[in-house]
Amino acid sequence: MALFDPKxxxxxxxxxxxxxxxxxxxxxxxxxxxxxxxxxxxxxLLTGMRVTLPYGLTTSRIVTRQYPENRGTLKMYERxxxxxxxxxxxxxxxxxxxxxxxxxxxxxxxIIIETAKGAVTGKNEVxxxxxxxDACTFCNLCVYTCPFDALxxxxxxxxxxxxxxxxxxxxxxxxxxHASLWDKVEDExxxxxxxxxxxxxxxxxxxxxxxxxxxxxxxxGEGGAS
Amino acid sequence: MSxxxxxxxxxxxxxxxxxxxxxxxxxALPGSLLESALxxxxxxxxxxxxxxxxxxxLIYLERxxxxxxxxxxxxxxxxxxxxxxxxxxxxxxxxKEDFVPDGADxxxxxVAPFLALTAxxxxxxxxPLSPILQAADMNxxxxxxxxxxxxxxMGILLGGWSSNNKWSMIGAMRAxxxxxxxxxxxxxxxxxxxxxxxxxxxSGIVQSQADGWWIWRxxxxxxxxxxxxxxxxxxxxNRTPFDIPEGESELAAGFHTEYSGIxxxxxxxxxxxNMFLVAGFAATFFWGGWMPFHVGGLDGFNSVMxxxxxGAWFAAKTSALVFLVMWxxxxxxxxxxxxxxxxxxxxxxxxxxVNLFAxxxxxxxxxxxxxxx
Numbered sequence: 074m075a076l077f078d079p080k081x082x083x084x085x086x087x088x089x090x091x092x093x094x095x096x097x098x099x100x101x102x103x104x105x106x107x108x109x110x111x112x113x114x115x116x117x118l119l120t121g122m123r124v125t126l127p128y129g130l131t132t133s134r135i136v137t138r139q140y141p142e143n144r145g146t147l148k149m150y151e152r153x154x155x156x157x158x159x160x161x162x163x164x165x166x167x168x169x170x171x172x173x174x175x176x177x178x179x180x181x182x183x184i185i186i187e188t189a190k191g192a193v194t195g196k197n198e199v200x201x202x203x204x205x206x207d208a209c210t211f212c213n214l215c216v217y218t219c220p221f222d223a224l225x226x227x228x229x230x231x232x233x234x235x236x237x238x239x240x241x242x243x244x245x246x247x248x249x250x251h252a253s254l255w256d257k258v259e260d261e262x263x264x265x266x267x268x269x270x271x272x273x274x275x276x277x278x279x280x281x282x283x284x285x286x287x288x289x290x291x292x293x294g295e296g297g298a299s
Numbered sequence: 300m301s302x303x304x305x306x307x308x309x310x311x312x313x314x315x316x317x318x319x320x321x322x323x324x325x326x327a328l329p330g331s332l333l334e335s336a337l338x339x340x341x342x343x344x345x346x347x348x349x350x351x352x353x354x355x356x357l358i359y360l361e362r363x364x365x366x367x368x369x370x371x372x373x374x375x376x377x378x379x380x381x382x383x384x385x386x387x388x389x390x391x392x393x394x395k396e397d398f399v400p401d402g403a404d405x406x407x408x409x410v411a412p413f414l415a416l417t418a419x420x421x422x423x424x425x426x427p428l429s430p431i432l433q434a435a436d437m438n439x440x441x442x443x444x445x446x447x448x449x450x451x452x453m454g455i456l457l458g459g460w461s462s463n464n465k466w467s468m469i470g471a472m473r474a475x476x477x478x479x480x481x482x483x484x485x486x487x488x489x490x491x492x493x494x495x496x497x498x499x500x501x502s503g504i505v506q507s508q509a510d511g512w513w514i515w516r517x518x519x520x521x522x523x524x525x526x527x528x529x530x531x532x533x534x535x536x537n538r539t540p541f542d543i544p545e546g547e548s549e550l551a552a553g554f555h556t557e558y559s560g561i562x563x564x565x566x567x568x569x570x571x572x573n574m575f576l577v578a579g580f581a582a583t584f585f586w587g588g589w590m591p592f593h594v595g596g597l598d599g600f601n602s603v604m605x606x607x608x609x610g611a612w613f614a615a616k617t618s619a620l621v622f623l624v625m626w627x628x629x630x631x632x633x634x635x636x637x638x639x640x641x642x643x644x645x646x647x648x649x650x651x652x653v654n655l656f657a658x659x660x661x662x663x664x665x666x667x668x669x670x671x672x
Contacts, residue, residue: 111646115526118631125630129368129622137372 144231154211154226157204159244166252167245169223171199175215183209187276191250193263200248201276206232206240221251242273315509315590315609317427317502320345321435342434346423350572357571359385361625368629395560400463403557407461412558412565415454419569421447422576427501429589429610440501441493444580445486448535451573452478455537455544458566459554470553473636474537474544480643481534481541487651488528491520491658492584495667505588510595510669512587517667520658525585527651532577533624534639536570540631543639578620582613586620589613595669 082100086093105113128134138147149155159167171188183205191198216224234240249268250258258264324338359374359382366373374381399408425440427433437443452475459471493499495517496507507513514521534541545553555566582588589609593601634642661667 107646111650121630122626125368125626128370129364129626129629132367134370135367135372136370137366139372139375 149228149230151228153228154213156206156227156229156232157209157215157244158225158227159202159223159246160225162252165246166255167199167223168221168251168253169199169202169219169245170221170251171197171202172220174218174220175224178214178218180212180214181208181210184215189248191254191267193258193267194250194254196250196254198248198250198254199245201271202244203241204244206242207237223251239274243271243275244273245271246273247271315430315506317430317433317436317506319431319433319436319502342424345432346420346434349423349428350420350568353575354568354571355385355389357575357621358388358567360621361571364622364625365629368626389564392564393561397560397562398557400557402463404461404463407457408557409562411454411458411461412562412569413454414457415451415569416565418447418451418454419572419576421450423572425501426576426579427505427583427588428579428613429608430502432610433502436500436502438498438500440504441489441499444501445482445489448485448573448576449479449482451569454566454569455554458558462554462557464557466550466552467554467556470544470546470550470556473546474554476636477537477541477543477639478535480640481531481647484527484531484643484647484651485535487648487655488524488531489584490655491517491524494655494658494662495521501583501588505583505590508587508590509593511593512585512590514585516595516669517658517661520654520661521585521667523650523654524658525581527647527654528581528585529620529623531643531647532581533627534643536573536577536624538570538574538624539628540634541639542628542633543636546633574621574624575617578617578624579613581620582616586616587612588616 082097084095084097087096088094140147159169161167171186173186173188176184176186185203185205187200187203188197189200190196211226213226216226232240247268247270255264255267258267320338320342324335324342327334327338362384363373363381365371374384377383377387399405422444424434425436425443427436455474455478456471459467459469459474462468492504492513495513496504498504498507508516510516514525517524537544544550545555550556555563558566587593589612591601591604591607591609591612593604
């Protein structure tokens with residue numbers, strides 16, 4: 074029985090097409106005696122058993138999590154992606170300018186943005202940032218393309234609902250300017266008129282070709298106020 | 300204070316008197332037929348209880364240990380830490396449809412799992428769990444063990460043959476080749492112990508280890524025989540790395556592909572009890588069975604060891620060996636058929652013969668520990 078002896082491998086430099094190339098020479102396959110093979114085999118089996126024993130005897134290497142029981146303490150991994158949300162400052166303001174980069178980047182039309190010119194600021198302001206949780210593939214492209222770091226994928230879970238319409242909703246909690254435009258408006262009275270509160274389900278949800286009761290089908294990107 | 304006197308206990312080394320249930324029944328027979336019948340009934344209940352409870356415990360343990368070896372938890376839901384998982388699975392298997400595939404040999408298909416389980420039960424009968432917990436004992440115990448463990452392959456062969464399925468057929472044929480081959484090495488290893496003990500009776504073999512277990516008293520040849528026996532018996536019970544007859548990746552489930560419900564449960568139970576039996580016999584032959592850890596001549600030490608009951612010694616040794624077999628399963632990769640055959644015929648068999656010859660010399664010249672006793 075020929076056995077591979079890793080100690081027999083040696084490195085050397087060879088001339089290949091005018092260049093010196095470092096090569097690792099595989100050792101010669103050597104034929105050893107019967108007893109050597111038996112003891113070598115037993116030794117390698119024991120090595121394997123030594124590797125697996127700590128796994129079998131200890132509980133510290135177990136990676137399984139007892140999900141419903143540990144939901145209070147369960148932390149998802151940093152790279153786990155689930156719910157798309159606006160990053161908000163302390164006053165609940167987002168930084169989305171409604172530039173639609175994310176809408177264009179989205180591979181399956183899960184993001185539809187409605188914008189309007191703000192009466193006070195004269196700039197584009199997000200009226201509704203509609204996200205289709207039911208269609209989203211969590212590819213994270215919207216987060217990558219956002220020039221203003223307005224979006225993030227939250228690591229929360231348990232999003233199951235009984236009606237899929239509940240999965241199409243507005244990310245923004247107010248229709249109005251983004252955070253830096255607020256600061257430019259100095260008049261206190263004017264500031265109060267900047268934003269209108271909206272709920273996640275305000276307005277019709279454009280179902281991108283699908284119709285549901287109370288909500289006719291619309292083409293992709295066709296937003297429009299209800 | 301006066302009730303327990305360590306000096307009195309240590310002064311008198313324990314003498315183990317073997318009383319099997321069968322011998323009790325035989326002794327009681329002339330006096331009272333009823334008492335004798337009760338002993339027989341007790342033996343039957345004992346075997347059935349041992350079969351059922353060991354099966355439940357081992358399947359649960361296997362799944363738990365498999366889980367831990369794979370960084371999982373194993374069953375956790377049914378009962379605390381999943382202790383009722385096997386019970387739930389058993390109930391599920393019992394209520395499942397008892398299915399005989401089209402074109403199968405119906406009679407053989409139905410009979411096969413019972414044959415497999417029968418061999419297991421027949422072996423349980425003779426396993427000495429403690430001086431008083433042994434259903435029957437016989438003067439040709441080792442021959443009986445070898446014969447019956449070879450009989451178990453009948454169930455597997457018939458099951459595979461009668462299923463009318465090529466996977467089952469191949470699996471059964473592999474099992475036949477494997478079990479019959481490894482039977483030889485296992486027997487050669489047992490013969491070493493028979494040489495040392497000078498008896499084929501299982502209780503006699505256990506009692507012959509009153510001065511020390513054969514694994515160390517017979518030093519070199521004992522260890523080699525033990526290793527051969529563990530390897531060969533692992534192959535005999537079709538466990539990884541010798542699970543070629545089942546070979547999930549190549550044969551679906553091997554000989555029990557077409558079995559479901561209670562008859563699959565029988566095959567499964569027989570497999571797990573066989574693991575217990577193999578561990579039990581390895582403990583009996585090499586690790587002293589229920590005999591406490593004794594060193595010849597050290598009566599004080601031996602008396603201290605006798606404080607642990609014999610049954611506990613057997614349980615501890617068997618558990619350790621069962622864990623060893625499970626440990627094998629979650630460490631070693633499966634052998635190929637030709638590798639399996641080469642291991643037996645080119646390695647284990649020659650080594651076994653040489654070892655047997657060496658053991659004969661060791662016995663002849665009294666080169667082992669405490670030969671005089």
